[in-house]
Structures are given as structure tokens and as C-alpha cells.
Amino acid sequence: MAVDWDAAALVGLLAKVADISFVLDRDGGITELASDGGELAAHIDHHWLGRSLLDTVAGDSRQRLAGVLAAALANPAVAQRIDLVHTLEDGASLPVEYRLAALPDGGGVIAVGRDMRPVASLRQQLLNAQQALEQDYWRLRQVETRYRQLFDMIADAILVVDAGSGRTLEANPAAGELLGGGGQRVVGKPFPLGLSERSQRDVAGLLGEAQATGRALLSGVTRAVDDAPLSAVVSYLRQGTETRFLVRLARESADGAGGDEQSLPSSLQRAPDAVLLTDTDGRVLAANKTFLDLAQVLSDDRVIGLSADRWLGRSGVDLSVLLSNLNERGSVKLFSTVLRGDGGVNTDVEISACTLEDAPRGRLAFYIRDVSRRVSDGQASGENLPASIEQITRRVGRLPLKELVRESTDIIEAMCIRAALELTQDNRASAAELLGLSRQSLYAKLRRYDISGVETDAISS
Incomplete structure (x- = not known):
């Protein structure tokens, strides 16, 4: 049909x-x-x-x-x-x-x-997602490559240990040389290995301590093959559901500089004042809990190896003055400065420091006291600035505002110069740097304000 x-x-x-x-x-x-x-x-x-x-x-x-x-x-x-x-x-x-x-x-x-627009949109989204994945992949490959290079270049033995099974997940070449057998034989083996029986028990306890506190140190660890002394540092890491131990093993030098020299006695660890141990360049070797609290740092591994001027002083000048005086005199007493916390809180402190003469290498000890409450009380009752300002305000109506402002500026400038000279212990060069002035400008202002009570030539020469 x-x-x-x-x-x-x-x-x-x-x-x-x-x-x-x-x-x-x-x-x-x-x-x-x-x-x-x-x-x-x-x-x-x-x-x-x-x-x-x-x-x-x-x-x-x-x-x-x-x-x-x-x-x-x-x-x-x-x-x-x-x-x-x-x-x-x-x-x-x-x-x-x-x-x-x-x-x-x-x-x-x-x-x-x-x-086909919905299909084209989905295809474009898929293409964009694929490109993003490729970019992330290559970025991760670059990060992994840098990590591997750094991991292999470290002279100390570094091991990553699974906290659940206790097996070594990663080990750098130095770990293979130190513990014997090469890096490939270290990976996959239970940790600790390659150590004496006593040291294995001590390191096993160290892992438990690190799991409880986040970080633990131990010196006097010995190898099984030759009883060579080692120091161990263990950090406990958590990421999601995975937990790891990061273990660093380093040889202790024959003069003992690898262990107790860079740690503080328990009495100083619990001291109410902050204590800092540095080398002669001002790099931190050890710090007690009080210093970590003032610096607003979670653990001492965040400060060890860094320059102390990251926290001490209004600028790098303060630490330079301290190191210079310690080098010349061997000790410094009641040096007034500030301690800058990582959280942005500045604390007024007094520093007394000395050179540790019994240390095999140059070591400096800094004793840092929080004087913020004392300073604030003293500032509240100070007489110089309030009295000077009061004298100026009494002259309102008798002098033009421009002259009153100029006089108050001169008073504040002179007080800042005196404070800088006191902070730098009468060192003109350091005081000029602290104030942001050239030395010639500082000399001109010293003559202008007739600041001759301080012995400014004692150190600057």
C-alpha cells in the first residue's frame, strides 16, 4: 500500500x-x-x-x-x-x-x-582535565627529581621508616654505606639494622619517644661492625592515615663534637630564661623550650642551623655587635634588644652571653631574659619624654606651631640617638647603621645635640 x-x-x-x-x-x-x-x-x-x-x-x-x-x-x-x-x-x-x-x-x-554542544563541552572539560593532570604530573616529576638529588647528596645517613611495620621504605646512599650492604639491601629491611644489639634496643626506644613527642635525639649509638659512635635524630611525621619516621644517623667525631656538645643539659632545657647555643657565626646549635616559646616555634629542628639574627635584634646589627664583643671580651652582660617571634610578636629582652672555653670548637652561649613587663613599667614612669613634651605644650600660644614641632622633633631625635648608642654599647658605626644614617650624619647630629656624655670612641676605633 x-x-x-x-x-x-x-x-x-x-x-x-x-x-x-x-x-x-x-x-x-x-x-x-x-x-x-x-x-x-x-x-x-x-x-x-x-x-x-x-x-x-x-x-x-x-x-x-x-x-x-x-x-x-x-x-x-x-x-x-x-x-x-x-x-x-x-x-x-x-x-x-x-x-x-x-x-x-x-x-x-x-x-x-x-x-552536539553538550558533548563538545564535555570533550573540552575532559581535555582541560587531561592537560591539568599532565601539568601536575610533570610538576610532581620535577619535585621528585629535586628531592631525589637532594636525598642522595646528603652526607648523613637518612632513612624513611614506616611507623606501622617498622620497615625501611627509603634510604640514601650514605645510609647504605654507614649501615652496610648498600642502599638496596637497607630498603625493605626492619629498622634498626646494622647497629649493635644495645644500640638497636636504644634506637627502638628512641622511635617510641619520637612518636610521643614528635622528635627525639640520641648520641652514643654504635655500629655492629666496628662500634663506631653515631648520633641519631628521629622525627615523627604524619600525613593522612600514613605515619613515618625520618631517621638521621651521623658519625660522631673523635673529639666528641657530634653529640652532647650540640645539646643542652636537662637543667638548661627546663630553665625559665631562654638559652641559645650557637657557633661563632651565630648559627643555632641548640635551644631550650623557653626560647622556642618566645620565638613562637614548635620544635627546635625549626631553628637549628639557622642564623640567630632571624629572631634576635631589631636588625642584623644587634647580633653583629654581640658577636664582635664576644670575640673581643669573651662575655657580654645585659645587652638590651628585642626577640622577634615567627608569629609577629616582639618581646623586649636582655641578653648575657659568653664564650664556652671548654668546648672543642668555638661555641657561644646566650642567656635571654624576657623583660617586657619590666620595660613597660619603666616606660610608664619615665620622665624624659613626657617631661619634655609637657614643657613644649606649656609654650603653646607663645610660639608658632612650626617652632614647637621642630623642637619636639629635635628632642625625639636626640633621644633616639642616645638609645642607639646605648644599645650598641657606644659603637658609633653600629649605631649609625641601626638608625639608618651614615657615620658622618651621625657625627653631625652628635655635635648638634652636644651628646658627649657617652664614650662613643671606645669601640668604634
Whole structure:
């Protein structure tokens, strides 16, 4: 039975199941159009009627569309597929996937389209995610490469031990040489290994202490092969559900400089005043808990190896003055300065320091006392500045404001110069640096304000 095809009705029916439907004549002209009324209808309106579908695509797609039209007309039994990108009037691109089939009467072609923008958006998101993953991958590879190079360059033995199983996960070449057997034989073995039986028990206890406190140190550890003395430092690390021990083993030098020399006695660890042990360059070797509290640091491994001027002094000048005086005199008493905490809190302190003469290498001990309460009380009852300002305010009405401001500025400037000379123990060069002045400018101001009570030439020469 012959079917009476109504092209408009057929297009309307197909539009219910597709996003867009066309009836095209044999040359590609649009004779019927229907859409689902969704977002696509806002871009493809009935003003397309009468136009050629070939005119709605870019030049490189016209030949493909013309070929598909010809194939659909030549083989009515087979639907032809083609992906097209329409160029809209506002310059936007509209990707659509079409199925083309010849009408039964052979008078044209019906095209059923599906909006591919959601698919294109997903593809773009997938591409962006893939590019981001590749960038992260290469960034991690670079970080791992730097980590490996640094890990292998460290002279001390470094091991990463799993806290759950007790097995060594990573070990640098120095660990293999120190503990014997090479790095590959160390990895995967239970830790501690390569140590004497007594030292293995001591280090096992050290791991437990580090797990409880976060960090633990032990000296006097000995190797199994030759009883060579070692020092051990263990840090406990947690990341998510994984826990690790970071173990550093270092040889103790024959003069004993590798162990107790760089640690404080328990009495100083519990001292109410801050205690700092440094080398002759001011690099921190040990610090007690009071110093860590004032410096707002969680553990001493955050300060060891760093220069003390990171925390001590208003600038690098204060530590330089201290080191210079310790080098010349061997001791310094009641040096007033500030201790700068990592959290931004500055504390007024007094420092007494001395050279440890019995140490095999140059070592300096700093005893730091918090005097912030004492200083604030003293400032509240001070007489110089308030009295001077009071004298100036009494002259209001008798002198112009400009002269009053100039006098008050001179008073404050003179007081700052005196304070700088006191802080630097009368060292003119250091005082000039502390004030941000040249030495010549400082000399001129000393003469201007007749500051001759301090013996400024005692050290500067």
C-alpha cells in the first residue's frame, strides 16, 4: 500500500525525537524546518527557510555536505551521517550531528540533527582535565627529581621508616654505606639494622619517644661492625592515615663534637630564661623550650642551623655587635634588644652571653631574659619624654606651631640617638647603621645635640 508522505508532518514528528529536522531539496535548499523548541530554536529560526544548508556552514564543510547529499539521493536505503559546524550570525559556532536520508518520492532529503554542544563541552572539560593532570604530573616529576638529588647528596645517613611495620621504605646512599650492604639491601629491611644489639634496643626506644613527642635525639649509638659512635635524630611525621619516621644517623667525631656538645643539659632545657647555643657565626646549635616559646616555634629542628639574627635584634646589627664583643671580651652582660617571634610578636629582652672555653670548637652561649613587663613599667614612669613634651605644650600660644614641632622633633631625635648608642654599647658605626644614617650624619647630629656624655670612641676605633 502506498504511503502518502507529507513532508511537513514528517519533519514535525521527527522534531519530537530530535533537536532539529530539515527537509532539503535536491540542491540542499531548506523547504521545511522544525525544532524541539529548546535552546537550539533560539539559534535556528524559520528565517533559515528558503536558504541553502550549504550556506550555513564553513567553506571546508560545504564539499563534504554536498557529497553526503548526493550519496543520500543515490542510495535511499542507507542513512548518511555527517557532523557539521554552523556559523551563526553573531559569529558563534553550533556543532550538530546529522542523519540524512532520501525521501521516498526522491524529490529531496530529510535531515535529522542532534545538538552536539553538550558533548563538545564535555570533550573540552575532559581535555582541560587531561592537560591539568599532565601539568601536575610533570610538576610532581620535577619535585621528585629535586628531592631525589637532594636525598642522595646528603652526607648523613637518612632513612624513611614506616611507623606501622617498622620497615625501611627509603634510604640514601650514605645510609647504605654507614649501615652496610648498600642502599638496596637497607630498603625493605626492619629498622634498626646494622647497629649493635644495645644500640638497636636504644634506637627502638628512641622511635617510641619520637612518636610521643614528635622528635627525639640520641648520641652514643654504635655500629655492629666496628662500634663506631653515631648520633641519631628521629622525627615523627604524619600525613593522612600514613605515619613515618625520618631517621638521621651521623658519625660522631673523635673529639666528641657530634653529640652532647650540640645539646643542652636537662637543667638548661627546663630553665625559665631562654638559652641559645650557637657557633661563632651565630648559627643555632641548640635551644631550650623557653626560647622556642618566645620565638613562637614548635620544635627546635625549626631553628637549628639557622642564623640567630632571624629572631634576635631589631636588625642584623644587634647580633653583629654581640658577636664582635664576644670575640673581643669573651662575655657580654645585659645587652638590651628585642626577640622577634615567627608569629609577629616582639618581646623586649636582655641578653648575657659568653664564650664556652671548654668546648672543642668555638661555641657561644646566650642567656635571654624576657623583660617586657619590666620595660613597660619603666616606660610608664619615665620622665624624659613626657617631661619634655609637657614643657613644649606649656609654650603653646607663645610660639608658632612650626617652632614647637621642630623642637619636639629635635628632642625625639636626640633621644633616639642616645638609645642607639646605648644599645650598641657606644659603637658609633653600629649605631649609625641601626638608625639608618651614615657615620658622618651621625657625627653631625652628635655635635648638634652636644651628646658627649657617652664614650662613643671606645669601640668604634
